[in-house]
Amino acid sequence: MSELRADRSGPHRVAFDKNKKIILKTRNTCGICGLPVDKSLKYPHPLSPVIDHVIPVNKNGHPSAIENLQLAHWQCNRQKSDKLFTDERTGTTKVVGNRNLPQTIDWSRYKS
Template identity: 40%
Template sequence: MNVRRTNSAARARIKRRLLSRANGRPICALCGRPIDTSLRTPHPGSMEIDEKLPVSKGGDPFDLDNCQLTHRRCNQRKGNHQYTRLDAEPATPAQRRAPKPIPLSRQW
């Protein structure tokens, strides 16, 4: 059972508090880009609450200090790992797509 859904009022309260900390202009804790609060799930840029210490590793989903706002895609990419901001999103497009050598079948 997903423990985050057992107390939706508490999760809504955490979301409101995190938004108020961000003065209504949330920044993704993983990639550092602004979050558009008008986007709704399942849009990849929609806002989600992420647990810094994943629930699967003993984190409390109702502890405000364990929660942070992220984009849906960033949170899904992170999964149940503990990442820092730099781990979650490579800095340059070249780092995202490292070139792979093309194997040759034989010498010409």
């Protein structure tokens, strides 16, 4: 049996669910592409709303802190996967992950 991530079980689950409700009530745009999110769409629609970890959990991102969560489209979240954004202060672009970046979004300029 595979081990569940911290935001899917244990003490972080309650905090994640609480913060998810807050984000769904207060935010309307995708944190990845910047376009509006239609909250009436349901999975498996590619533009359905999901909660994305700005810093992925497997890259030591906090599993339930609201500062590490953002509203996103399902397809944007899937394309971002476990990649990190460019740090504007240092100007370094760091592609993290084992998938090729999609060509439809300029991922070198991705911001949180």
